[in-house]
Amino acid sequence: MTLSSLVAASTTPAAVRPAIMVVAFEGWNDAGDAASSALKTIKAATGAVKLAGIGDEDYYDYQFSRPLMQRNAKGKRVIKWPTTRIYRAVVPDSPVDLLLVRGVEPSFRWKSFIAEILTRAEEENVQGVMVMGALLADVPHTRPIQASVSSEDPAVREALGAHAAGYEGPTGIVGVLAQFAEAAGLPTLSIWSAVPHYVAQPPSPKAQLALLHRVEELLPLALDLHELTEDALAWERGVDALATGDADVAAYVEQLEQAQDETALPEATGEAIAREFERYLKRRHGAAGTHEGHQDPGSRPGAPPAPQSPDTPGTPWSSDTPDSPGSPE
Structure with a gap:
């Protein structure tokens, strides 16, 4: 399912x-x-077409989310304003399309902002919602990163094997949007991946890869992730080099590794093996992104259980950065 x-x-x-x-x-x-x-x-892979943008000045504080000065393809200086854009994509051999919503978290008037998104969703015949997020956590960069899936909808949990959301505390725009979508009667789920808090600066290709693997399973959608897999391996090697150059950081990473390994036993769960085998079959039967000989650092056989999402009590986000982009929802 x-x-x-x-x-x-x-x-x-x-x-x-x-x-x-x-x-x-x-x-x-x-x-x-x-x-x-x-x-x-996902947008690039599906050839999604832009449908609309959501009014910038209605929702953004430009002193908080500052516009960027950039040069366009013609070399002309232009201003890129913080905004939210909506795209639609047709997925081959799928009974449903995708409506992609990507933007910057608004500064104010969240209820009106979400009402505008859900109004557009109704016009586009949206019948389900998937929100994605990433949080800073006390996890080692050397271990596989998996993405956890949660939902408040019992039918969604039963059909897709998601766990119940249990997080209570400060929330972000994706948490509010998920709850409003559920209240509107839309099957809704949340996918979260963990980012090691000591390498919080972007990019984080290993966490990105974990999210995309979950998306592939849940939609389903075949993506060419070869280049991203190589980026994740290079990222891991780069962090390795930085960590080994600092004795304190190296000791801390080793401590995180030991803690995760102890809680992850036995290493190969039935769910992890089944998921890996399904992914192998999908790629073997012509799915984009099949490249033998390249090991995926974000999803290996025998991977430990996925880190808990911020919808689950006890999620180990970094207490040193409560206001960071990785804080729960």
């Missing part, structure tokens, strides 16, 4: 094909830019 098949089975014929809305925002819920980068990858 995937989110796509779950949505397709529950929809009625309409003038517009049903769609699943996939959402990620830069800012508080996007440690290492992993979630927003993952959505950018």
Whole structure:
């Protein structure tokens, strides 16, 4: 069972094909830019077409989310304003389309902002919602990163094997959007990956890869992740080099490794093995991104259980950075 098949089975014929809305925002819920980068990858892979943008000045404080001065393809200096854009993508051989929402977390008027997104979602016949986020956590960069899936909807949990959301505390725009979508009767799930808090600066390709693997399983969607896999391996080697050059950091990483290894026994769970085998079969049967001889650092056979999402009590985000982009929801 995937989110796509779950949505397709529950929809009625309409003038517009049903769609699943996939959402990620830069800012508080996007440690290492992993979630927003993952959505950018999906947009490029699916050839998604822009439908609309959401009014900048209505929702953004430009002293907080500052515009950027850049040069465009013609070499002309232009200003890039913080905004949120909506795209639609047709997925081959899928009963549903994708509605991609990618932007910067707004500064104010969140309820109106979400109402505008959900109004557009209704116009586009959205029948399910997937939100992505990334948080800073006390996890080692040397171990596989997996993404956890949670939902408040019992039917979604039963069909997709998600766990119940249990987080209580400060939240971000994706947490609010997920709750509003659930209140509107849309099957909704959240996908979160952990980013080692001592390498919080973007990019974080290993966490991005973990998110995209989950997306592939839940939609389903075949993505060419070869280049991203190479980036994740290079990122891990780079962090290795930095860590070994500092005795204190090296000792701390070793401590995190030991703690995770002890809690992850036995190493190979039935769920991890089954997920890895399904991914192997999908790529073997012509899915994009099949490249033999390249080991995926974000998903290896025998991987330990996925880190808990910020919807789960006891999530080990860094207490030193409570206001960071990796803080819970």
